[in-house]
Amino acid sequence: MKVQAMGMLGILWLVIIFGFTNIGKARRESFLINCGTNSSVNVDGRSWIGDTVPGNNVTFSASGIEASTGTFGGNPVYEPLYTTARIFTDNLNYTFRGTPGKYFLRLHFYPLAYENYNANESYFAVDSNGLSLVSEFNVPGEILNKNSNLLGSGGNSSFTSLVKEYFFSIDANVIVVDFIPTKGSFGFVNAIEIIPVDDKLFNDSVSRVGGNGGSSSLNLNKRGAETMYRLNVGGSAINPSQDSNFWRMWEVDSSYMVNSDAGSEIRNRSNITYPSPNDTFVAPLPVYETARTLSNTEVLEKRFNMSWKLEVDPDFDYLVRLHFCELLYDKPNQRIFRIYINNRSAADNFDVFVRAGGMNKAYHEDYFDVISSKTNTLWIQLGPDTTTGSAGTDALLNGLEVFKLSQNGNLAYVQKYSNLEGKKTSKSFVLWVGIGAGIASIAILAALVILIVWFCKRKNKDDDAKKTAPGWRPLFLHGSVANSTANAKGSTAYQNPNGTVRSGRRFTLAEIRAATNNFDESLGIGVGGFGKVYKGEIDDGTLAAIKRANPQSHQGLAEFETEIEMLSKLRHRHLVSLIGFCDEQNEMILVYEYMANGTLRSHLFGSDLPPISWKQRLEVCIGAARGLHYLHTGSERGIIHRDVKTTNILLDENFVAKMADFGLSKTGPSLEHTHVSTAVKGSFGYLDPEYFRRQQLTEKSDVYSFGVVLFEVVCARAVINPTLPKDQINLAEWAMRWQRQRSLESIIDPQLRGKYSPESLMKFGEIAEKCLADEGKSRPTLGEVLWHLEYVLQLQEAWLHSNAGENSVSSIRDLGPVDEGECEVQDAATSYEEHSGSISVTTHRLDPTDPMAFGVDQFSQLVNQQGR
Numbered sequence: 101m102k103v104q105a106m107g108m109l110g111i112l113w114l115v116i117i118f119g120f121t122n123i124g125k126a127r128r129e130s131f132l133i134n135c136g137t138n139s140s141v142n143v144d145g146r147s148w149i150g151d152t153v154p155g156n157n158v159t160f161s162a163s164g165i166e167a168s169t170g171t172f173g174g175n176p177v178y179e180p181l182y183t184t185a186r187i188f189t190d191n192l193n194y195t196f197r198g199t200p201g202k203y204f205l206r207l208h209f210y211p212l213a214y215e216n217y218n219a220n221e222s223y224f225a226v227d228s229n230g231l232s233l234v235s236e237f238n239v240p241g242e243i244l245n246k247n248s249n250l251l252g253s254g255g256n257s258s259f260t261s262l263v264k265e266y267f268f269s270i271d272a273n274v275i276v277v278d279f280i281p282t283k284g285s286f287g288f289v290n291a292i293e294i295i296p297v298d299d300k301l302f303n304d305s306v307s308r309v310g311g312n313g314g315s316s317s318l319n320l321n322k323r324g325a326e327t328m329y330r331l332n333v334g335g336s337a338i339n340p341s342q343d344s345n346f347w348r349m350w351e352v353d354s355s356y357m358v359n360s361d362a363g364s365e366i367r368n369r370s371n372i373t374y375p376s377p378n379d380t381f382v383a384p385l386p387v388y389e390t391a392r393t394l395s396n397t398e399v400l401e402k403r404f405n406m407s408w409k410l411e412v413d414p415d416f417d418y419l420v421r422l423h424f425c426e427l428l429y430d431k432p433n434q435r436i437f438r439i440y441i442n443n444r445s446a447a448d449n450f451d452v453f454v455r456a457g458g459m460n461k462a463y464h465e466d467y468f469d470v471i472s473s474k475t476n477t478l479w480i481q482l483g484p485d486t487t488t489g490s491a492g493t494d495a496l497l498n499g500l501e502v503f504k505l506s507q508n509g510n511l512a513y514v515q516k517y518s519n520l521e522g523k524k525t526s527k528s529f530v531l532w533v534g535i536g537a538g539i540a541s542i543a544i545l546a547a548l549v550i551l552i553v554w555f556c557k558r559k560n561k562d563d564d565a566k567k568t569a570p571g572w573r574p575l576f577l578h579g580s581v582a583n584s585t586a587n588a589k590g591s592t593a594y595q596n597p598n599g600t601v602r603s604g605r606r607f608t609l610a611e612i613r614a615a616t617n618n619f620d621e622s623l624g625i626g627v628g629g630f631g632k633v634y635k636g637e638i639d640d641g642t643l644a645a646i647k648r649a650n651p652q653s654h655q656g657l658a659e660f661e662t663e664i665e666m667l668s669k670l671r672h673r674h675l676v677s678l679i680g681f682c683d684e685q686n687e688m689i690l691v692y693e694y695m696a697n698g699t700l701r702s703h704l705f706g707s708d709l710p711p712i713s714w715k716q717r718l719e720v721c722i723g724a725a726r727g728l729h730y731l732h733t734g735s736e737r738g739i740i741h742r743d744v745k746t747t748n749i750l751l752d753e754n755f756v757a758k759m760a761d762f763g764l765s766k767t768g769p770s771l772e773h774t775h776v777s778t779a780v781k782g783s784f785g786y787l788d789p790e791y792f793r794r795q796q797l798t799e800k801s802d803v804y805s806f807g808v809v810l811f812e813v814v815c816a817r818a819v820i821n822p823t824l825p826k827d828q829i830n831l832a833e834w835a836m837r838w839q840r841q842r843s844l845e846s847i848i849d850p851q852l853r854g855k856y857s858p859e860s861l862m863k864f865g866e867i868a869e870k871c872l873a874d875e876g877k878s879r880p881t882l883g884e885v886l887w888h889l890e891y892v893l894q895l896q897e898a899w900l901h902s903n904a905g906e907n908s909v910s911s912i913r914d915l916g917p918v919d920e921g922e923c924e925v926q927d928a929a930t931s932y933e934e935h936s937g938s939i940s941v942t943t944h945r946l947d948p949t950d951p952m953a954f955g956v957d958q959f960s961q962l963v964n965q966q967g968r
C-alpha cells in the first residue's frame with residue numbers, strides 16, 4: 101500500500117491508493133465523502149472530503165438539505181464525520197467518476213435530529229448501479245435491533261451510528277448511488293465510502309453446502325453482495341484503520357456464539373505468513389493471530405460443537421468465508437474437524453495444517469449456501485470429526501465473514517418496522533443518547549446510561565419474540581466506546597448471547613478491597629498456584645473465601661471466564677459454591693462461600709485441631725464422593741476434577757464436606773497447552789499411574805485419587821512423606837501392601853483405636869483398594885464408591901449403637917434417593933436402586949432444554965453406571 105499526501109484546495113488530504121501486484125494498470129481511487137458540508141475532516145487516519153468541495157469528482161442531482169447536528173454522543177473518533185449529513189425529501193443521486201471494476205461501498209448513518217427531521221421518522225431506499233441495496237430503511241430501527249444484541253454487554257456500549265457495506269462490480273465509468281425517500285418521509289446520509297478492489301478477493305467457484313462436492317458460481321461480475329457479518333473469532337475487534345487494505349471493521353465474535361463456553365480463545369502473534377502475496381488482501385494478520393478452539397472443560401472427549409448463530413435475511417444466497425490459521429500444532433493430523441453450515445456438513449476431515457500447508461499459515465475457505473424463506477438464521481458449527489483417527493478431537497476458527505448475494509438485482513429485504521411498535525420508549529432513549537448526550541451534563545448522561553441499561557435489560561426479555569423479525573442488520577455500529585479492546589473484554593466478561601444469566605455476582609474491586617481489608621495479609625488463608633486466598637466479609641456480612649489471581653499474570657483470562665461460567669452453573673450441596681467474581685482492572689478474583697472448618701487434611705494431621713471421629717470421617721468421605729459423583733455424571737459430558745486430595749475437600753461449620761478447586765487449580769488449556777499438558781496436572785501422591793502412562797484423562801483418575809484420600813483418612817499421614825523409610829514414603833503403595841494382607845488396622849490412625857467397627861474398616865479398606873486398581877476400567881465408579889461408603893457408615897453406626905449407644909441413630913439408613921433435595925439444578929433427579937448387589941444409577945430427564953447448549957447443567961443422559 102502506498103499512501104500519498106496531496107495538497108488540494110488548501111486542505112491537506114490523503115488519498116489512499118492501493119498497491120497492486122500488477123503495476124501496469126491505471127490507479128484507481130477511493131472516495132471518502134463527508135456528506136452535507138464543504139469541509140473535509142480527518143477521521144480514522146483518512147481524510148474525508150466534503151461533498152460540496154469543488155473538484156472532488158462527486159456530483160449530486162439535487163442539493164437536499166445540509167444538516168449539521170453539531171453535537172455528538174458517539175465514538176469521538178467519528179464525531180467530525182457524523183456531525184453533518186445530507187437530508188433529502190426527494191430522490192438524490194450521488195455520482196462518482198470512477199473506473200470500471202470492483203468496489204466496496206460503505207454508507208454511514210448517524211441518527212440525527214435536525215429542525216423538523218427526526219431520524220426515527222425517516223424511511224428510504226438506496227440503489228446503486230441497478231442494484232437495490234435497501235428499501236424502507238430506518239436507521240434507528242436497525243440500530244435498535246443491533247443494540248438488542250450488544251447492549252447486554254455491561255450496558256456500556258450505546259451504539260450511535262451504523263455502517264452498511266456492499267461489494268459490487270461496475271462496467272461503466274461512474275458509480276451512482278441513488279437515495280429514494282419513501283413518500284412523505286425523508287432520507288439522510290452522513291458519509292459515503294467507496295474503496296476499489298483490484299484483487300481477486302473472491303474465487304468465482306465456491307463449494308456448495310450439501311452439494312456433494314459440487315460448486316456454485318458466485319457470478320460477482322453480475323451480482324452484488326452485502327457484508328452481513330465480519331468477525332474476528334477469538335480476538336478483539338479490528339478497527340478499519342488496522343485493516344489498511346480495505347478498511348474493514350472486524351467485530352468480536354463471542355456475542356454470536358450460542359455458548360461461548362464451548363470455545364476457548366488462543367493467540368500467537370509470531371510469524372504468520374500468507375501463502376501468496378495476493379492473499380494479504382483477504383484479511384489482515386490480526387484475524388489470523390487469534391482463534392477459538394474447542395474448550396477443554398475437563399471433559400473426557402470433546403463431543404460438542406462450537407456454534408455461531410447469525411441472523412440473516414431469508415430467501416437469499418450466502419457466501420460464508422471461514423478464515424483459519426493453525427497456531428498450535430506443527431504437524432498434521434493433530435486437529436481434524438467437521439464444518440457444518442445450517443446443520444449440513446460443509447466439510448469433513450478438515451485439517452487446517454494440511455490445507456494451509458503448514459503451521460502459522462493464513463488460509464481461508466468459502467462455502468455457498470441458500471437460506472430458504474422459512475428461516476432467518478445461519479448456523480456455523482465446528483466440531484470433532486469422530487470418523488477419523490486424529491490424535492485430538494478439536495476444531496479451530498480464526499475469522500468468519502458472511503456475504504449476502506443479490507437476487508435479481510436485489511439485496512434489499514423489506515423490513516417490517518411495524519415491529520418497532522411497542523418499543524417506542526426504548527427507541528427514543530437510544531436516540532436520546534445519540535442526540536442529546538453532547539449537550540447534556542455528565543450527570544444527565546450518566547442517568548441516561550442507567551436508564552438505557554434498564555430499558556435494554558427489560559427489552560431483552562422480549563427479544564425472543566423479536567427474533568422472528570429478520571433482516572435488520574447493519575454491518576457494524578460505531579459505539580460510544582472507542583477502545584475496542586476494552587469493549588471486547590467487557591463483552592467476554594458479561595455477554596450472554598444465549599440469554600444464560602450468570603448466577604454469580606459481579607463485585608467491584610472496591611467491594612473486594614473492603615471485604616479483604618485491602619488484601620490484608622493477615623486475612624490470608626491459603627496460597628495456590630493461582631494466587632492468594634483471603635478470608636473476607638462481604639457487605640451483607642457473609643463470610644467468603646476470596647481468591648485473587650496474581651495481578652502480574654495476564655494469562656488465564658479465558659480460563660477465568662470459563663470457570664466463572666462453569667462454576668456459576670454448578671450448584672450442589674457438596675461442591676463449594678461460587679458467590680461471584682470481580683474482573684475489574686485486569687483483576688481476576690473469585691469469591692467462594694467460606695468454609696469455616698477448613699480442609700479435611702487439617703483435621704487428620706499436621707495441625708492442632710482435635711482429631712475427628714471415624715463416623716465423621718466416613719460422613720466427610722461420603723460428602724466428597726457425592727460432590728465428585730455429581731461432577732462426573734451431573735453434566736452430559738462429565739467433568740473430571742483432576743485434583744482430588746484432602747486439601748481440596750473443605751468442611752463447613754457443620755462439617756459438611758464440599759469439593760473445592762474444580763477448575764482453576766488446573767490452569768487449563770490455553771495457548772500452546774491442550775491435551776499434552778493436561779497429563780501432568782494433579783498432585784503428586786494422588787496421581788493415577790494409568791493417567792501418567794497413557795496420558796488419557798478419565799473419571800477413573802479421580803477415583804484413583806479418591807482412593808488415596810480414603811487411605812489418608814484411615815492412616816492420617818501425608819501421601820508423600822520423604823522422611824520415612826523408603827518403602828513407606830508413598831502412602832498409596834504402603835497402605836496397599838497392608839490392605840492386600842487384610843491388616844489395614846495395623847496402620848490405622850492411633851486416634852481411632854478402639855473407636856471403630858472392625859467390619860466397617862474392612863469394608864472401607866476394600867473400597868480404597870478397588871479405587872487404586874492399576875487399570876481404570878477395574879476401578880469402581882464414584883457412584884459405586886459412594887454406595888459402598890454409605891454401607892460402611894451404616895456398619896459403623898450400628899456398631900456405635902450396639903456398643904456404646906452413642907446416640908439413637910437408626911441402624912437402617914434409608915437407601916432411597918441419595919441426592920434428593922441436594923442437587924439444586926432443577927432438571928435432574930437421581931435415584932439409586934439396588935439390584936442383586938450391584939448399583940445402577942438412573943438420571944431422569946425432567947426438562948430437556950436446548951440441546952445445543954454445552955452446559956454442565958445439561959442433565960440429560962441416561963447414565964448406566966455399570967456400562968461406564
Ligand SMILES: *[C@@H]1O[C@H](CO)[C@@H](O)[C@H](O)[C@H]1NC(C)=O
Pocket residue numbers: 138139
Ligand atoms: C463553506 O460554506 C460556508 C457557508 O455555508 C462558507 O461560509 C465557507 O466559506 C465555505 N468554505 C469553503 C472552504 O468553501
Ligand SMILES: *[C@@H]1O[C@H](CO)[C@@H](O)[C@H](O)[C@H]1NC(C)=O
Pocket residue numbers: 129155156157197
Ligand atoms: C478527479 O479526477 C481526476 C481525473 O480522474 C483526478 O486527476 C483528480 O485527482 C480527481 N480529484 C479528486 C479530488 O479525487
Ligand SMILES: *[C@@H]1O[C@H](CO)[C@@H](O)[C@H](O)[C@H]1NC(C)=O
Pocket residue numbers: 161162191192193276278
Ligand atoms: C438517478 O439515477 C438513476 C439511474 O442512474 C436515474 O434513473 C434517475 O433518474 C436519477 N435521479 C435523479 C433525480 O437524477
Ligand SMILES: *[C@@H]1O[C@H](CO)[C@@H](O)[C@H](O)[C@H]1NC(C)=O
Pocket residue numbers: 254255256549581583586587
Ligand atoms: C464504560 O467504559 C469506559 C471506558 O472503557 C469506562 O471509563 C466507563 O467507566 C464505563 N462505564 C460504565 C457505566 O461501565
Ligand SMILES: *[C@@H]1O[C@H](CO)[C@@H](O)[C@H](O)[C@H]1NC(C)=O
Pocket residue numbers: 121298299300376377378
Ligand atoms: C495475484 O493476482 C493476480 C491478478 O489479480 C494474478 O495475475 C496473479 O497470478 C496472482 N498471483 C498469485 C500468486 O496467485
Ligand SMILES: *[C@@H]1O[C@H](CO)[C@@H](O)[C@H](O)[C@H]1NC(C)=O
Pocket residue numbers: 300303304305306307315
Ligand atoms: C478457484 O477455485 C477452483 C476450484 O474451486 C480452484 O481450482 C482454483 O485454483 C481457484 N482459483 C484461485 C485463484 O484460487
Ligand SMILES: *[C@@H]1O[C@H](CO)[C@@H](O)[C@H](O)[C@H]1NC(C)=O
Pocket residue numbers: 371373
Ligand atoms: C518464520 O517463517 C519463515 C517461513 O515459514 C521461516 O523461514 C522462519 O524461520 C520463521 N521464523 C521464525 C522465528 O519462526
Ligand SMILES: *[C@@H]1O[C@H](CO)[C@@H](O)[C@H](O)[C@H]1NC(C)=O
Pocket residue numbers: 403404405440442443444481483
Ligand atoms: C454439531 O452440529 C451438527 C449440525 O447441527 C450436528 O449434526 C451434530 O450432531 C453436532 N455435533 C455434536 C457433537 O453436537
Ligand SMILES: *[C@@H]1O[C@H](CO)[C@@H](O)[C@H](O)[C@H]1NC(C)=O
Pocket residue numbers: 442443475479952
Ligand atoms: C440446526 O441445529 C440447531 C441446533 O443444533 C437447531 O437449534 C436448529 O433448529 C437447527 N436448524 C435447522 C434448520 O434444522
Ligand SMILES: *[C@@H]1O[C@H](CO)[C@@H](O)[C@H](O)[C@H]1NC(C)=O
Pocket residue numbers: 218220221524527528531
Ligand atoms: C421520534 O422521536 C420523536 C422525538 O424525539 C418522538 O416524539 C416520536 O415519538 C418518535 N417516533 C417514534 C415512532 O418513535
Ligand SMILES: *[C@@H]1O[C@H](CO)[C@@H](O)[C@H](O)[C@H]1NC(C)=O
Pocket residue numbers: 367368369370371427460771772
Ligand atoms: C507461537 O508460535 C511459535 C512458532 O511459530 C512458537 O515457537 C511459540 O512458542 C508460540 N508462542 C506461543 C505463546 O504459543
